[in-house]
Amino acid sequence: MILDGKCPKGPIQTSWDRHRFDLKLVNPANKRKYKILVVGTGLAGGAAAASLGELGYNVEAFCYQDSARRAHSIAAQGGINAAKNYPNDGDSIYRLFYDTIKGGDFRAREADVWRLAQVSNNIIDQCVAQGVPFARDYAGYLDNRSFGGAQVSRTFYARGQTGQQLLLGAYSALSRQVKAGSVKLFQRTEMLDLVVVDGEAKGITVRDLVTGEIRTHVGDAVVLATGGYVNVFYLSTNAMGCSVTATWRAHKKGAFFANPCYTQIHPTCIPQSGEHQSKLTLMSESLRNDGRCWAPKKKGDNRPPNEIPEEDRDYYLERKYPSFGNLAPRDIASRAAKEQCDEGRGVGPGGRGVNLDFADSIKRLGEDTIRARYGNLFEMYEKITDENAYKVPMRMYPAPHYSMGGLWVDYNCESNVPGLFVLGEANFSVHGANRLGASALMQGLADGYFVIPYTIANYLAKTKPGAVKADNPECKKSIEDIKAQTNKFLSINGKKTVSEFHRELGKIMWENVGMARSEESLKDALKKIPVLREEFWKNVKVTGKGEELNQQLENAGRVADFLEFAELMSKDALHRNESCGGHFRVEHQMPDGEARRNDEDYCYAAAWEFKGVGNEPELHKEPLTFENVHLAVRSYK
Amino acid sequence: MRIFNSTVGRKLLMSISGQLLIIFVLIHLAGNSTIYFGWINAYAEHLHSMPPVVWVFRAIMLAIVGTHICYGVLLTLENKAANPTNYAVKRQLKASFASENMIWTGLLLAAFIVYHLLQFTAKMTPDVAWTSNQAVVDVFKMVVTSFSNAGIVVVYALAMVMLFLHLSHGIPSFLQTMGWNNDKTIPVYGTAGKVISAFLMLAYISIPATILVGLLKL
Amino acid sequence: MSAHTSNTMTITLHVWRQAGPNAPGKLEQYEAKNVSPDQSFLEMLDEVNEDLIKAGKDPIAFDHDCREGICGMCSSVINGVPHGGQVRTTACQLHMRTFKDGDAIYIEPWRAKAFPIIKDLIVDRNALERITQAGGYTSCHTGGVPDGNAILVPKPDADYAMDAAECIGCGACVAACPNGSAMLYTSAKVAQLAVLPQGKAEAAERVCAMVDAMQENGFGNCSNHYECQAACPKGISVKFIAKLNREYQKALFK
């Protein structure tokens, strides 16, 4: 099937305004009759639930943590982009649009990206009004910093805790609606199934993580804002509870999964220290503003970094990309780091690391300035590694970080299942094959505050409120399915723990479907994943009961989904016989090692339809057309 | 009324009544130290020459002490209720013996105040029984007689240790409750609290002590 | 693999186990073997749990998510101090290199009336949510707000607000407070919004509503012990409590 993104036609500059006018509205008096289920309370879900509640809809919001404020958006450090052009350095909506399309290696829809760039300015205003304490200059104006993939300074930040502050802004707006009674919060509640009635999304089945109760919530529309899936690699910068579960189960109920192979490996993370490791910690990309990446020129140079003289150092990013230097986009910077290590010039344990050196900046600006800019990051680094980065360079290595792929949605953020809307990192819409730094926060809030409130009305206006009741046979069936799965987990009583399976899966994925992929490695993964999955269902051990707080059971469900999802991700990577953005196929590179795109054959979004576990999924294509930016080879030289 | 019902309001009442009590403690100390200059009888006489003023003053003091005690007990009970289970292992980082025992040092002070009033105001304790048949009480003689008794001096000294403990937390605490605090003043107040309350303790104890060792005699 | 040391440690754990909210609880003893100094505290617990699961026993339930000290989910009292007492460090950021071979570690849940225990080390912190719901926001609408630079915010005020806004809502302040008070948590939000021009308009209603909610939800009063600041993994200062007190006085006379 050829998919239609339903983008507005005509000049892109006015596309969103025209589209908004064309959308149907719901009469204010009728709004409270519509119940909207919002799964996820991160930037996307939190902003959506708060805004929809404020409009008068009857909203129920769900998250698996004990508070809406703990969604993993909280971890974003660096900042959020907006085309304000406050520094007067040449920014504009068009430039943000252009940078995002180019940064995404021409694999995103133009109209969606334009809208994102357009509403980016409203986001900053909104957050300021909520009391988000963005950094300010001495005159009291908002401050900006630069970020990877851009030559203008358009990133707004709140110390090293931008995601946290933005999320707390959304959370405060959400709290206000909870008080007003328009939003009902269900914390420690995990969505385990999507209820589809007559082809439309009308409910979700959840497990109460405290009591173990499995129940259905029905509504008139379902919004998924459940974040990304890079925990498929086991070790990633995501939180321990981040999973593909919500989107995968929706996928199993008919929603198409788009571009699952587009995953982002972040260049600056603290290298792994041992087998015990449960997660990797990111150091904000903003560090590359003042830190210089280098590796020793000689293989196996074991001297302490400070004793390696200038001439024996390779500032590889500055060498390879003179105009962007240390601020090259993430995919490029990550691969460059991997290259250094693969050539045997890595530093630290196992040679899996490169230096991020602040010595020059400290000399130029003074330690105090560096401390003011990155103090909390240096502190975090020291807590984990026991090393003082004011004195010795940080050691960095790339780590899985973000998923550009996600459920397929049209311009309205609506999936192919009517009534199912997908926001934030959970959808695939704006970042193409690679996301630029500080753009995910922007997308989450854009979707939540400024897109979904309009587009969902267009769907609701066409439906009768409360049409599906809790006693619908689909709800009953869904509950039974989930109960059966729970019982299955508890009855296997095998020998390996859930984490052991997750770790093994992670290894397969990191080695074969990680930063560099080949036909061979992908085929290898596709051989190993089903074997591991089969073993999981025979040999996993989950103790305890279903009717209680049981964290193993929660994990079992998430890992079971990753074991299925990993296969789709590898298939997508194998099918995409080109290199683009975060998807790097070693067969397709330029002589200098840069990614070689194939626009002839692959200028489309790949949306996969589920056909049963282990069965071949069906590929649907949404062709991408570029009318406002010329398809060109991405160059950051 | 919000101030009487809310936790922060009640604490504010504690603070204000506490501050007034501190002012009283200071004035009282000034009054008492007239003993060193031989003016104490004149001072006592002067006070008693205006009975209405004395009674109004006593009523106000009663209200202040009453407020302080009532809310002190109430807040303490609320606090215990808010933290009913103990940790098997608990290591305090900042709370001190003084800050954790405000209610006990306070109640002991209250008991002491009662005793002190019975003794030198109502003159109902055995050591001052001799004053009952006197038309005009010689305050100087009364004080010196009583404080020649080591047992009584020990009671006073212990009470002043309670005052020290109570105020070493009470002084920084009332400043914080009033909101007159920031990062720079926090440590300063802590030290000031200890110094001022130690001064008060020593100054108050000095009177019975000098009498006991015989430096002040009849 | 470790960059620093390869010698491992054996640690004796005394962990609070409690099957449910009303079940009796007690400290149980476990042995954590082969603990690497580079391991985080929670990773050490992970491994104890793996062994428990393999032995067919119920693993220790504990809250955690981001494991980088920002989500505020992790919550255990370690050797008598919430988050373990390393300055500005959450339990998930605590590393085993701060312990010695042969150490005994006592691990307990947050304890306060407002935080009922759900299971083992997991407590219900909804009471904190309700404080925020009572007024921890500016009542702005989505859309229809002025340009971000329309109202200037002096840098000291922005920095002050940011200092307060760093609170991760973990509840360690409550757990550390002898009175089970949530003053530090509450004051951080009150102070942040009171100092910003965007939040000033509602400052009086906000402080009253949040203080009332604190009381209604079973938290104690502030006795100015300052245990909260000492235990707070973000080092939130008690100066914000002073600010709350000032805001409250202003509200009283309004």
Ligand SMILES: Cc1cc2nc3c(=O)[nH]c(=O)nc-3n(C[C@H](O)[C@H](O)[C@H](O)COP(=O)(O)OP(=O)(O)OC[C@H]3O[C@@H](n4cnc5c(N)ncnc54)[C@H](O)[C@@H]3O)c2cc1C
């Ligand atoms: C360490 C780190 C640093 C980053 N730094 C930046 C940065 O500087 N700038 C930038 O722009 N982006 C950054 N990002 C990316 C960005 O933070 C995320 O992409 C974005 O915040 C995702 O928001 P979200 O709302 O889509 O999802 P999340 O914030 O992840 O929220 C997911 C929500 O869904 C809920 N949920 C998930 N599954 C279920 C389920 N099955 N049932 C019920 N609820 C469920 C969760 O409880 C949660 O509430 C960073 C990401 C990481 C990991």
Ligand code: HEM
């Ligand atoms: C000489 C007499 C007294 C003086 C000068 C005094 C002074 C003070 C001061 C300054 C405070 C600090 C207030 C604050 O934190 O804002 C305080 C607190 C307190 N006082 Fe007193 N006090 C006296 C007697 C008493 C008595 C008789 C009691 C008996 C109950 C008492 C009980 C308390 C308690 C319990 C507190 C702590 C309240 C809290 O922190 O919540 N005090 N006192």
Ligand code: SF4
């Ligand atoms: S004030 Fe500190 S201890 Fe209290 S909730 Fe916030 S971060 Fe945790």
Ligand code: FES
């Ligand atoms: S797990 Fe997120 S702060 Fe510790």
